[in-house]
Amino acid sequence: MLQMKNISKVYQTEKVQTHALRDFDLNVDEGEFIAVTGPSGSGKTTFLNIAGMLESFTAGQYMLDGVDVGSLSDNARADLRNQKIGFIFQGFNLIPDLNLFENVEVPLRYRGIKSSERKERVMHCLEQVGLASRIKHLPQQLSGGQQQRVAIARALAGEPRFLLADEPTGNLDSLMARQVMELLEQINRDGATIIMVTHDPELARRAPRNIQIVDGQIADFTLYQKPTAVPVASVAGA
Amino acid sequence: MLEIKPIFNSLFRSKAGAILLVLQIAITLAIVSNSLSIIKDRMDYLQTDSGYSEQDLFQISTSVFAKDTDLLYLLEETERTLLGMNGVVNASFMREVPLSGSGSSSNFGNKPLDQNESEDYRSVNTAYTTTPASIFDTLDMTLIEGRFYTDSEVLKFNGDGGDLPTQVVVSKHYLDEIYPDGDGLGQFIYIGNSPIEIIGVVERAMGPWPKSNRPLNFAFFPIVDATGSQKFVVRTEPDMREQVMNEVEEVLLAQFNQRVIMNIQGLDDAKREYQASDILMLRMLVILIVLLVSITALGIFGMTVFNINKRTKQIGTRRALGARKSHIIRYFLVENSILCISGMVLGAIGAIYLGQMLFEHYSVPAFSAMYVVYTAIFVLIISLLSVLFPANRAANISPSIATRSV
Numbered sequence: 112m113l114q115m116k117n118i119s120k121v122y123q124t125e126k127v128q129t130h131a132l133r134d135f136d137l138n139v140d141e142g143e144f145i146a147v148t149g150p151s152g153s154g155k156t157t158f159l160n161i162a163g164m165l166e167s168f169t170a171g172q173y174m175l176d177g178v179d180v181g182s183l184s185d186n187a188r189a190d191l192r193n194q195k196i197g198f199i200f201q202g203f204n205l206i207p208d209l210n211l212f213e214n215v216e217v218p219l220r221y222r223g224i225k226s227s228e229r230k231e232r233v234m235h236c237l238e239q240v241g242l243a244s245r246i247k248h249l250p251q252q253l254s255g256g257q258q259q260r261v262a263i264a265r266a267l268a269g270e271p272r273f274l275l276a277d278e279p280t281g282n283l284d285s286l287m288a289r290q291v292m293e294l295l296e297q298i299n300r301d302g303a304t305i306i307m308v309t310h311d312p313e314l315a316r317r318a319p320r321n322i323q324i325v326d327g328q329i330a331d332f333t334l335y336q337k338p339t340a341v342p343v344a345s346v347a348g349a
Numbered sequence: 350m351l352e353i354k355p356i357f358n359s360l361f362r363s364k365a366g367a368i369l370l371v372l373q374i375a376i377t378l379a380i381v382s383n384s385l386s387i388i389k390d391r392m393d394y395l396q397t398d399s400g401y402s403e404q405d406l407f408q409i410s411t412s413v414f415a416k417d418t419d420l421l422y423l424l425e426e427t428e429r430t431l432l433g434m435n436g437v438v439n440a441s442f443m444r445e446v447p448l449s450g451s452g453s454s455s456n457f458g459n460k461p462l463d464q465n466e467s468e469d470y471r472s473v474n475t476a477y478t479t480t481p482a483s484i485f486d487t488l489d490m491t492l493i494e495g496r497f498y499t500d501s502e503v504l505k506f507n508g509d510g511g512d513l514p515t516q517v518v519v520s521k522h523y524l525d526e527i528y529p530d531g532d533g534l535g536q537f538i539y540i541g542n543s544p545i546e547i548i549g550v551v552e553r554a555m556g557p558w559p560k561s562n563r564p565l566n567f568a569f570f571p572i573v574d575a576t577g578s579q580k581f582v583v584r585t586e587p588d589m590r591e592q593v594m595n596e597v598e599e600v601l602l603a604q605f606n607q608r609v610i611m612n613i614q615g616l617d618d619a620k621r622e623y624q625a626s627d628i629l630m631l632r633m634l635v636i637l638i639v640l641l642v643s644i645t646a647l648g649i650f651g652m653t654v655f656n657i658n659k660r661t662k663q664i665g666t667r668r669a670l671g672a673r674k675s676h677i678i679r680y681f682l683v684e685n686s687i688l689c690i691s692g693m694v695l696g697a698i699g700a701i702y703l704g705q706m707l708f709e710h711y712s713v714p715a716f717s718a719m720y721v722v723y724t725a726i727f728v729l730i731i732s733l734l735s736v737l738f739p740a741n742r743a744a745n746i747s748p749s750i751a752t753r754s755v
Contacts, residue, residue: 193671
């Protein structure tokens with residue numbers, strides 16, 4: 112699904128070169144749920160940005176679902192992002208002027224999907240996260256946990272094979288964080304590959320595979336048992 | 350995929366800035382379209398062909414202060430003296446000088462006044478002048494029907510009053526108005542109940558007031574009244590006017606020094622002086638248009654830049670969710686177009702209303718809706734250009750901004 116080989120990322124300023132990633136190698140198989148941990152400044156977000164094609168890498172090779180990302184144009188990367196990847200951000204990144212329906216609809220519009228199909232998919236995803244009754248609400252009318260569930264619905268709307276979550280529970284209290292985590296686990300059980308960056312070791316342990324990044328390199332792999340399945344109903348009802 | 354509905358909803362939810370911009374566009378459209386209408390009208394008026402070779406003509410006034418002067422004799426002698434000058438082609442006494450802003454006008458009927466209640470009675474205003482036959486050659490006029498009057502037909506007065514004229518040469522514009530069926534030659538115009546036969550028609554002759562409603566209505570009566578200030582129009586050979594104008598005062602005073610020579614002025618200069626306020630107004634309107642359009646363009650530019658700065662993370666998020674650069678540019682173009690079109694609808698209503706008000710209360714022409722269309726297209730193009738640069742900048746925002754804490 113995802114293969115990174117000798118990926119390096121160097122940020123160059125006038126006087127300083129910063130190596131955010133060094134000879135980074137990673138293989139992710141379809142259906143995996145990986146938690147990425149590491150201290151601040153270790154390169155987690157850079158890894159996530161490169162994995163999500165949000166920024167380019169300096170050297171190495173990155174294959175996503177058989178496509179050599181390094182050779183793609185900006186437009187092709189945008190299209191591939193839209194089709195293959197769903198993003199969940201720490202700050203939710205919902206568009207404040209758009210209501211829930213319109214927010215979830217955004218990636219589908221960029222894919223050129225017909226209005227009727229968009230509506231069907233958006234409603235289905237909002238139902239999955241338990242917010243179908245609030246489609247006319249604006250993001251600021253929701254709690255943090257609800258906003259993150261909308262963001263998850265948006266990430267799911269495009270039916271991506273690959274979910275990238277950047278500290279998805281970072282702005283949530285522990286109860287909300289648990290609910291969001293349970294939702295991600297459910298999505299993973301439904302077949303999506305998930306890479307989640309987190310600072311929270313407890314949440315990280317819930318992922319079957321952990322990667323620790325230190326100084327732009329993978330410092331440690333840990334494999335855990337799969338967590339016990341959580342009924343979806345308890346997530347949707349939150 | 351124009352995202353019109355979400356953009357419209359988004360604008361509706363944060364209205365303040367949008368409303369101000371819509372109002373600015375509306376005001377710009379209303380004022381600029383009316384200004385353009387006025388400019389076009391004034392340009393037409395300024396560019397109206399007078400029918401004269403103005404650059405070869407000049408006027409001169411003389412005022413005699415000596416008592417017991419035979420004014421008629423002096424007038425004819427002055428004409429002869431002018432004709433004798435090097436570079437002069439022709440010169441003629443003319444009581445009312447074209448393009449000068451000073452003259453006479455009157456209404457003449459197509460029937461005697463005592464028939465003014467008849468159905469086909471028509472009374473049309475025209476500027477007129479009393480002048481000898483030489484004026485037609487001096488002004489180099491083109492006769493299109495009939496004939497000019499001759500010197501023997503000219504009534505000459507020397508302060509002793511006189512009869513009314515019985516003949517007149519008129520401009521085609523006047524003839525077409527007083528006799529619209531095209532059968533005016535040989536017919537009569539009336540001062541009260543006194544008939545005056547139309548014996549000739551000149552192709553084009555502008556009267557003393559280029560800005561009047563009927564600038565090209567002009568009538569020439571065969572009368573020479575030597576009393577009062579004597580005005581002459583002189584035509585020179587090409588490029589000789591300046592020299593003749595410099596010498597003419599000295600020559601005329603040498604001929605008869607008991608008079609004052611005044612107002613030596615080229616007809617083109619006289620016209621320019623008469624039109625100075627209109628030219629000034631035109632320039633002011635052009636400055637107003639440039640200012641308004643620039644302010645609007647800057648407003649649109651500023652608001653787009655502000656929106657982009659405010660939405661940096663949102664733009665990054667959109668890019669992360671699969672928006673191409675072209676989607677981002679299109680988003681801002683569509684958003685701007687929605688504002689612009691809303692402003693244009695409002696502005697069009699305002700423009701038509703303003704046009705009616707100006708028409709009713711000031712001497713401006715009736716406002717044509719076409720000016721709204723032209724101005725709207727212009728404003729739309731300017732607004733799209735204003736938004737293009739910042740939108741392009743927005744499109745270059747990295748999608749990685751979505752994962753940063755900004």
